[in-house]
Amino acid sequence: MASLDTFGAKTQLRVGDASYEIFKINKVKGHERLPYSLKILLENLLRTEDGANITADHIRQLGAWEPTADPSVEIQFTPARVLMQDFTGVPCVVDLATMREAVRDLGGDPTKVNPLAPAELVIDHSVIADLFGREDAFQRNVELEYERNKERYQFLRWGQTAFNEFKVVPPGTGIVHQVNIEYLARTVMERNGQAYPDTVVGTDSHTTMVNGLGVVGWGVGGIEAEAAMLGQPVSMLIPRVVGFKLSGEMPAGTTATDLVLTITEMLRRHGVVGKFVEFYGPGVSAVPLANRATIGNMSPEYGSTVAIFPIDAETVRYLELTGRDPQQVALVEAYAKEQGLWHDPSAEPDYSERLELDLGSIEPSLAGPKRPQDRVPLGNAKTLFRAALTDYVATDETGGDLGRGQEHGVTGHADEASAESFPASDAPANEITDPADAPRDLVTAAVGAGGRATSPIRVTGADGTEFELDHGAVVIAAITSCTNTSNPQVMIGAALLARNAVERGLARKPWVKTTLAPGSKVVMDYYERAGLTPYLEKLGFHLVGYGCTTCIGNSGPLPEEISAAVNEKDLAVVSVLSGNRNFEGRINPDVKMNYLASPPLVVAYALAGTMDIDLANEPIGEDAQGTPVFLRDIWPSSTEIQDVIASAIGAGGFSSAYADVFAGDERWRSLPTPTGDTFAWEGESTYVRKPPYFEGMRREPAPVSDIAAARVLAKLGDSVTTDHISPAGAIKPDSPAGRYLAEHGVPRHEFNSYGSRRGNHEVMIRGTFANIRLRNQLRVPSAGSAAGVALPEGGFTVNHLTGEQSTIYDAAVAYQETGIPLIVLAGKEYGSGSSRDWAAKGTMLLGVKAVIAESYERIHRSNLIGMGVLPLQFPVGETAESLGLTGTESFSVTGVTALNGGDTPRTVRVTTDTGIEFDAVVRIDTPGEADYFRHGGILQYVLRRMIG
Incomplete structure (x- = not known):
């Protein structure tokens, strides 16, 4: 719909041989002092002004935004596109299909129920890391994925043909947010002769990853996303905007994960729920795009609506690196500069609140054991793990020093770290500076003052290896999640650490389930180019799938002998993953304690096999000569990482990976696809069922009642x-959902997960609050x-x-x-x-x-x-x-x-x-x-x- 253009903002922008209609935000009084993110919203209102939902007064109020006032002015934001993943996207398409029937039943035209804005769905939540540590793990996991999800995938293929503006990225391609920043995101949209900022709402909270590209976008529920697809603006209050000033540069040996865990801790403490966070200042240029995306990705973990970086030269460089069309790249730069959206390191926009971080203060970190905001400095990880263990194990069950598995057996203290690549940490234990502030004495209370009350359990692995399991054993080490697998620095760092470990004769502990699940095929491409894949596989990090896997609970089962031992002794065992979520019960039903870490630290903990180790100061193992090997000995230097990135990563790899991204493999293309404007529901389907939301609905709503x-x-x-x-994770046989499936003839091994059955309300209602x-x-x-x-x-x-x-x-x-x-x-x-x-x-x-x-x-x-x-x-x-x-x-x-x-x-x-x-x-x-x-x-x- 054409804008009323009360402010005379409509004009033309010429870029090369092309001309675009744009709406100049400098026509609105007060625009120059607005934060970057509010300038994006201002343009949105100018372009969609209709005199009813979006009026000239709304535009003036946004221009006159008062930074310190409590949000009170409502505006209607119209996102440029909608992004979905399959767990949340399937019910969206189910609801749209049901709406078509409801419109028909009320005398309307069902084909009117159609996305009015581009809607893209990436199937990334369904693959489960059932098989691991073997060459055919990826192939077999994909086969199992198709077997479990055939009905859902057929339904999505119907949706791709039935609805306009709806595209599906098939299984085995990548994780939605990584695919978004590497391919789908436009940064500046070009549509129907207009150029305007790329904005997005997504059915996954980590949609904010695209904030790293200067794109205003956030996660919404599927119900909001459906409304946006149908042309409804998102109702919102003009938010408070927190300015987060960055200065300095990160120390060698630190990673984007360390940075984002620090920022998460800071912003959770400050309180940013419902606010926009915007990064600015001289340190912005020192933050690579991939690190910006990592920070944006974690926005839900500190509660902000967005966590955005403005467009600058680094944005343009990334668009070029990822193979975007040269005209598109030129448009992004020209548009941003024309609209005053190009980052000025010296500018100080009006902000509601301000924070500041010297990047030079970042230290190696983890987060856990159950919340992403609970940062743990690596140097204090052992001590704080022992303190946390008291929440999971009775004190009298942990007497003596915690076992590390029989193979560990190495003790000692590190000399002061000399390698520039891995500085030692002298930070206090999670800011506890006085023993009185600690929950108890951090070690003796956690492990008991006397001898051991319970012994570790002896286990024989599937390959005949014998070992002991105890509290704190790392049973899952997963390189997973869009958060970090989209970041070449940490992914190359992990592979180089694996290479160095293999060359020193180190191996993963036999009780550790090791998985590698990158967010796109680009990762495996640059691993192959750099010759690093064999080293990861030597440590058991074989490709298990292109999907979220462990981060969303699709870690797959632990080996039977490990699971049996854990449950027999009720052991508090650990997962370490490069993800963004570690909430209780999320990762694996056998695992009580979960830690977020960078991919290199995931590899390190697979080598150590336990959380009960000080990786900053204790040896991680021994080489063939019996010499202790410390983490700093195998940690790659930042120079080496950058050299590999320069030699192995280029636009060609991205262009090749995304050349035919919507076509899918032979499995996808050969799926039988239903046809028709309305979906032919199968009455006995246990995956996709018509929901009851519109049953008995009349043209006029009934009055609200007390x-x-x-x-x-x-x-x-x-x-x-x-x-x-x-509902999330596995479906237990004795649960209401399990009983429902059994009553409908589904054998236990085909129960699949709640996420895969989100298109069936009968299953999902039975798993709510479960x-x-x-x-x-x-x-x-x-x-x-x-x-x-x-x-x-x-x-x-x-x-x-x-x-x-x-x-x-x-x-x-x-x-x-x-x-x-x-x-x-x-x-x-x-x-x-x-x-x-x-x-x-x-x-x-x-x-x-x-x-x-x-x-x-x-x-x-x-x-x-x-x-x-x-x-x-x-x-x-x-x-x-x-x-x-x-x-x-x-x-x-x-x-x-x-x-x-x-x-x-x-x-x-x-x-x-x-x-x-x-x-x-x-x-x-x-x-x-x-x-x-x-x-x-x-x-x-x-x-x-x-x-x-």
């Missing part, structure tokens, strides 16, 4: 993530205990109708059968983590009408509204505990009906049958969100507008 006599389905604590809520680490604080009434009996970890609750323990799904069904609405009580940061639409969809389908939490993460709060669930917040300073709520009460919420008059109440009244009353804050933050809630959800709102 909530009466609701019961508590779950009472939860702080930092409950969407991983705790949304994470094995979920802690529901409701207590089962007991005659022998006044307080009742605690529920076990996992998807359990108390059925208040019977007073008995039940699975959450079975209890929800019982409540629905009697017409009783449900609520959830929660603590701080409810819904943190990935942008999982099923965390909201499943909540709604279970019958939950409202959530009352202390605070929310942005994406999940928005998704709850998008599914018609009311997000409420306890009064400031109050919690469920301070109010005396136990979860046994019956709740009523009044004042919600004010929404029917077009207003959004600031608070609603919550009362219980026990006499507790309070005013809950209504977290419907914008008029657009209020519209969605009145219609019962965002999809219903879009559909009604479409046929209206």
Whole structure:
């Protein structure tokens, strides 16, 4: 739609032989002081001004943005494109297919349900690292992937043919965010004769990786993405923008992972949820594009909406390196300079808040054992691991020094590090400077003052190797995730470290499952060119697939003998992965402690085989002569890494890898593909089923009602993530989802994962709130205990109708059968983590009408509204505990009906049958969100507008 162009901003930009229509942001008063990211939003409003959703007043208000004010001005942002991965993308396409039928049933044209903006889906979440450490691991894992996901892939192929502007990158190609920065991202869009900034919303929270390319983009739930595909702008408040000034250069021996873990720690501590973070200053030019992408990728881990770097010469260099068309590269540079979007290192835009980091202060780091923001300096990793172990193992079970596996056996202290490539760390232990500040004495309390109470378990491996397993054994070492596999510096660094280790006669420990899952084929191309693949494979890092694998829980099973030993002794074993998420229960059901690390450190811990080692000061092993080998002895220098990058990586490798990216291999091309404008649902499919969202829907929405006599389905604590809520990982046979599949004739070995079955609401609802680490604080009434009996970890609750323990799904069904609405009580940061639409969809389908939490993460709060669930917040300073709520009460919420008059109440009244009353804050933050809630959800709102 043409802009009203109230400000006369429309003009032409000539680049080479081509001319483009653009909208000049300098026509708006105040533009020059705006941060880079808000200039992008300003252009967006100028170009989409329609006098209704986007008015001249909105544009003026953005130009007059007050940096220190609380966000209050609503704008409608229209993203240039939508990005999806297959776990979240399949339900998007399912919903669009269902919407076509709903439009038809209400007398409309089903073909109107069609993406109006480019929508691209990359299949990257389905491959599981079942096989590893062997030459045919990649081939066999892909074969298994197709066997498990044939129905889903056929459905996506139908979508690619049925919907305009919808493209699919087939399996075995790469990870969505790496494919995005290496190929899909435009930085500046050229469409219908216009040039404008590339902006994107994606169905994965790590869509922010593209921020490293100067692209404004963030993760949304699938329901928001569907609306964006259908032409609906994203309703948002003009955010606060945190300026993050960079100076200096990183020390030799540090990596992008070390940098991003430091930034994650800083920004989590500062508090940036719902804000934009923007990097500026003289240090920006010293940050390679791949490092910028790594920092952007981790934005969800510190909670910001975006974490963006402006366009500069490094952006242009990367676009050239990755084989972008020369005209496109020229357009990016010319457009950025014409619009004042080119980074000026001396500029100081207006920012709401400011932080600063000297890159020279970065030190080697990990993060864990369960949150990405819990940075661990490498020099303190052993001490802090032992302190953390007390949370996973009873103190009297860890007496004596922790075992490292029989083969380790090397002790000693390092001399002061002399190699420039791996400086020693003298940082205090995670900022604990006084023993009184520590949770306990960090070592003796963790391992016990006396002798060992339990012995390590002796294991015979599949190859006949005998070894001992103990707490702290590293059983998974995974080079995985778009976060780091897109970064040549750390990937080449890992391969060179592997080469150096092999040449010194070191080997991985036999209990370590080693996997290599790059984010694109480009990685294996430059490994081959550099001759480094054999060294990685010598240490067991064979290619297992091009996909997220371990980072999203697709680590595959541990070898049977390892799994059996871990479970027999209830060992607290460890994974080390180069990913972005290490939440409890996410990586592998046998693994309790998970650490994020750079790819070189992943290799190092595979060699060490344990977390109970000080890699900065203790030997990692011995060479053939019995000489201790330290990590610094095999750590490659930054010069060597850069030399390999210069010789092995070029535009030709990227161009070749992406030459025919949407075509797929023979497996993909030979899949039978359904046809037709509407999808022919298979009634017996256990992968793709028509969801019930539009059943009984009428042209006009029913009035919003108050909530009466609701019961508590779950009472939860702080930092409950969407991983705790949304179905993810393996499907257990004795779970409601497992029983459903068994009843439908699916054998156990074909259960697959929840992620692969996201197109089947019957499976997903049964897995909602079923994470094995979920802690529901409701207590089962007991005659022998006044307080009742605690529920076990996992998807359990108390059925208040019977007073008995039940699975959450079975209890929800019982409540629905009697017409009783449900609520959830929660603590701080409810819904943190990935942008999982099923965390909201499943909540709604279970019958939950409202959530009352202390605070929310942005994406999940928005998704709850998008599914018609009311997000409420306890009064400031109050919690469920301070109010005396136990979860046994019956709740009523009044004042919600004010929404029917077009207003959004600031608070609603919550009362219980026990006499507790309070005013809950209504977290419907914008008029657009209020519209969605009145219609019962965002999809219903879009559909009604479409046929209206």
